[in-house]
Amino acid sequence: MAQIPNPVLHFIGGRFVESRSGGRFISLNPATNEPLVEVADGQAEDVDRAVQAAAEAFRRTSWPGRPAERAKALRRVAELLVERGDDFARAETADTGLPVSQARGQARRAAENFRFFADLCEHQAGRSYLVEGAFINYTVRKPVGVAGLITPWNTPLMLETWKVAPCLAAGNTCVLKPAEWSPVSAALLAEVVREAGVPDGVFNVVHGFGETAGAPLVAHPDVRLISFTGETTTGMEIMRNGAATLKRYSMELGGKSPVLVFADADLDRALDAAVFGVFSLNGERCTAGSRLFVEDAVYDGFVERLAERVRRIRVGDPQDPTTEVGPLIHPDHWRRVMGYIELAPEEGATVAVGGRRPEAFPDGNYLEPTLIVDVENGMRIAQEEIFGPVLTVLRFSGEDEAVRLANDVKYGLAAYVWTNDVRRAHRVAQSLEVGLVWVNSQNVRDLRTPFGGAKWSGIGREGGEDSFEFYTETTTIHVALGDHAIPRFGAAEAPGEGRG
Numbered sequence: 041m042a043q044i045p046n047p048v049l050h051f052i053g054g055r056f057v058e059s060r061s062g063g064r065f066i067s068l069n070p071a072t073n074e075p076l077v078e079v080a081d082g083q084a085e086d087v088d089r090a091v092q093a094a095a096e097a098f099r100r101t102s103w104p105g106r107p108a109e110r111a112k113a114l115r116r117v118a119e120l121l122v123e124r125g126d127d128f129a130r131a132e133t134a135d136t137g138l139p140v141s142q143a144r145g146q147a148r149r150a151a152e153n154f155r156f157f158a159d160l161c162e163h164q165a166g167r168s169y170l171v172e173g174a175f176i177n178y179t180v181r182k183p184v185g186v187a188g189l190i191t192p193w194n195t196p197l198m199l200e201t202w203k204v205a206p207c208l209a210a211g212n213t214c215v216l217k218p219a220e221w222s223p224v225s226a227a228l229l230a231e232v233v234r235e236a237g238v239p240d241g242v243f244n245v246v247h248g249f250g251e252t253a254g255a256p257l258v259a260h261p262d263v264r265l266i267s268f269t270g271e272t273t274t275g276m277e278i279m280r281n282g283a284a285t286l287k288r289y290s291m292e293l294g295g296k297s298p299v300l301v302f303a304d305a306d307l308d309r310a311l312d313a314a315v316f317g318v319f320s321l322n323g324e325r326c327t328a329g330s331r332l333f334v335e336d337a338v339y340d341g342f343v344e345r346l347a348e349r350v351r352r353i354r355v356g357d358p359q360d361p362t363t364e365v366g367p368l369i370h371p372d373h374w375r376r377v378m379g380y381i382e383l384a385p386e387e388g389a390t391v392a393v394g395g396r397r398p399e400a401f402p403d404g405n406y407l408e409p410t411l412i413v414d415v416e417n418g419m420r421i422a423q424e425e426i427f428g429p430v431l432t433v434l435r436f437s438g439e440d441e442a443v444r445l446a447n448d449v450k451y452g453l454a455a456y457v458w459t460n461d462v463r464r465a466h467r468v469a470q471s472l473e474v475g476l477v478w479v480n481s482q483n484v485r486d487l488r489t490p491f492g493g494a495k496w497s498g499i500g501r502e503g504g505e506d507s508f509e510f511y512t513e514t515t516t517i518h519v520a521l522g523d524h525a526i527p528r529f530g531a532a533e534a535p536g537e538g539r540g
């Protein structure tokens with residue numbers, strides 16, 4: 041396995057450094073809850089140092105102005121991520137409890153993020169507008185400056201690179217604040233970025249807690265934009281804190297995504313996708329299909345097969361390549377998820393499968409994959425994000441009810457529709473109040489497409505050109521080609537002038 045750095049330090053101006061205060065905190069191994077690493081505990085003074093390093097790199101290096109250089113360095117980052125993919129995956133697994141087979145997939149995606157945005161940055165073009173031969177107006181896109189990137193603990197490497205790659209490709213410099221429960225991948229990423237020849241100060245990392253390291257980054261006057269992924273309530277707090285310095289925001293927030301299975305669907309494929317969609321990544325997945333709606337006519341048979349599959353999911357050591365569900369990230373999160381499972385019978389629902397700690401795993405944050413039935417859409421378990429291996433099942437009768445129930449929730453990140461009626465598929469997909477719909481498909485992402493949520497699930501879109509839209513400033517330049525009319529204020533004869 042890759043040497044996991046210990047202690048995990050900040051990365052500022054091209055060097056790994058302790059906090060000014062010397063403070064550290066401990067991050068746990070989710071499979072045992074034994075300490076895994078000590079981590080530098082960043083405070084406002086460390087954030088300030090990192091922002092200064094980033095601002096200096098923006099002013100003094102060629103990074104913002106040389107797309108070809110940027111593309112070359114970022115492609116090198118991608119190559120190194122591919123070469124060390126297995127090491128990254130094993131380290132991420134030790135840090136987060138993500139099953140290693142799935143962490144490998146995430147490491148491949150991390151490399152693709154760099155390769156994709158490196159290519160895109162070389163193909164950026166402005167727009168031009170010719171005005172009747174009198175003007176040529178055109179746009180240029182410029183990097184914005186120092187970006188603050190704040191990421192959550194679920195799939196940290198993939199989500200960090202999802203922000204870092206387009207941010208740097210667009211010519212910005214950045215300070216990344218990874219989640220306190222998953223600091224390791226950002227430290228490994230810093231090593232790779234340095235080795236790839238990205239100039240010192242372009243990429244910086246400050247570790248620490250939300251209130252003490254994240255909040256000063258948001259409030260810092262020299263940080264121009266914040267790309268945040270995390271809980272909706274944190275996003276709200278960040279928008280309040282950044283108001284005084286007028287930040288630009290991209291907000292990728294929580295979800296409670298519906299899966300709609302119509303009676304005419306390919307039920308075998310729908311079953312595979314429904315199970316994978318909520319139990320992969322330990323259920324700690326923003327786009328998890330955590331509310332399953334099954335049409336009346338096929339409900340009983342489908343739920344019976346579903347229960348059988350959920351019972352047979354392999355829970356185990358996350359470093360074992362055959363494990364399908366590993367331990368949750370942290371004991372606090374385990375208790376939060378258990379709290380929802382305990383709430384289910386109080387609300388009148390039934391825990392049909394799972395719902396307990398597996399007997400074979402007395403330590404660590406293991407939880408049986410859980411299926412809850414007899415659910416009503418108004419229950420908290422059907423409305424609030426549980427963010428664990430828990431699926432709530434509801435029934436519907438007909439298309440109108442399916443759409444009404446699916447939309448009756450504050451969140452609007454993703455939805456999955458299963459039907460073989462092509463007209464209904466489009467009708468339903470277009471009626472859902474979400475940022476992303478998959479039809480007869482599991483969650484397969486194309487990096488060119490916009491990604492983001494509606495309602496409580498976010499503001500703005502990232503991905504492909506939309507990422508460049510967010511990470512750049514557009515200047516429109518208007519050039520006169522001839523002598524157009526210019527009103528001549530003050531050129532008229534003054535009253536009394538020229539008389540007499």
Ligand code: NAD
Nearest residue numbers: 191192193218219250254255270271274292293294295326
């Ligand atoms: P979180 O909101 O608790 O923390 C996210 C990050 O914000 C962490 O780095 C944390 O330290 C930081 N933070 C906390 N308070 C802050 C503050 N006041 N100022 C600045 N930074 C602060 O989220 P989490 O529990 O780490 O992650 C899980 C959540 O992320 C879920 O709600 C999930 O749906 C969401 N998520 C969304 C997407 C998406 O693309 N929409 C993707 C992944 C995860």
